[in-house]
Amino acid sequence: MKIPYLSAALVCLVLAGPATAQLTPDQLAKKCGKKVSNECVIRQFKDSPEASVMRGSIAFQNYCTLCHGKEGRGDGRAARLHSPPPANLVASRLPAEYVIQIVRKGGEAIGRGKGMPPWGEQLTDEQVQDLINYLMSIRV
Amino acid sequence: MRKLILLPLLFVALPLAAADYVVGQKNKEFSMKTIKVKVGDSVEFRNDDPFFHNIFSLSDIKSFDLGSYAQGQSRKVMFDKPGKVEVECSIHPNMKLVVEVEK
Numbered sequence: 001m002k003i004p005y006l007s008a009a010l011v012c013l014v015l016a017g018p019a020t021a022q023l024t025p026d027q028l029a030k031k032c033g034k035k036v037s038n039e040c041v042i043r044q045f046k047d048s049p050e051a052s053v054m055r056g057s058i059a060f061q062n063y064c065t066l067c068h069g070k071e072g073r074g075d076g077r078a079a080r081l082h083s084p085p086p087a088n089l090v091a092s093r094l095p096a097e098y099v100i101q102i103v104r105k106g107g108e109a110i111g112r113g114k115g116m117p118p119w120g121e122q123l124t125d126e127q128v129q130d131l132i133n134y135l136m137s138i139r140v
Numbered sequence: 141m142r143k144l145i146l147l148p149l150l151f152v153a154l155p156l157a158a159a160d161y162v163v164g165q166k167n168k169e170f171s172m173k174t175i176k177v178k179v180g181d182s183v184e185f186r187n188d189d190p191f192f193h194n195i196f197s198l199s200d201i202k203s204f205d206l207g208s209y210a211q212g213q214s215r216k217v218m219f220d221k222p223g224k225v226e227v228e229c230s231i232h233p234n235m236k237l238v239v240e241v242e243k
Binding site for chain 2 (some may be wrong): 062063065067077078079081084107108114115117118119121122
């Protein structure tokens with residue numbers, strides 16, 4: 001599955017420098033050719049931040065878009081069922097560690113809205129970390 | 141006089157005739173794909189899995205969100221309008237159930 005804005009996210013990560021990216025355009029081209037696919041990055045550079053963000057994006061599309069929307073703006077098709085509404089993850093400024101707690105334990109367990117389910121039993125630790133890396137990458 | 145007393149009782153008793161159904165959630169599936177109920181009936185969604193489920197519906201005739209609940213717990217929904225209600229789980233996107241509510 002090709003997720004269009006992942007390529008843009010990848011470019012942002014590459015441009016963001018060594019703190020968030022490890023892959024250079026040369027490395028990518030060497031392993032994945034001129035047209036870099038998400039699948040290739042995940043397969044060839046599985047331990048890289050870029051691959052983690054891509055895996056996180058897939059997890060997000062599978063589990064989170066229902067309420068948070070395809071772009072994470074809190075406007076998913078089930079958003080209208082919730083009060084308070086689902087968080088706008090693009091605008092969020094919550095620390096990553098706190099977001100991990102929300103994802104794992106759900107909103108109610110940490111005194112937030114009941115609408116956010118606990119994902120700790122559904123997602124592995126790696127998937128949660130990938131998801132957090134993706135959420136950090138879509139913030140504006 | 142006796143009829144006058146019994147008549148109101150009859151109307152009070154009518155809603156009690158509504159049925160309760162139980163739909164389980166096991167192995168990330170509903171225990172059935174479709175269930176037919178009548179207007180006024182209730183469906184109890186019981187979590188038989190060792191992890192959370194979060195049952196909801198966005199259908200126009202009955203939208204609801206039962207929130208997250210753990211194994212052994214259940215949540216009940218009364219269907220008060222006829223039509224088809226598509227029920228899903230927000231944690232397990234492959235779970236689908238159709239409740240056909242008849243008059």
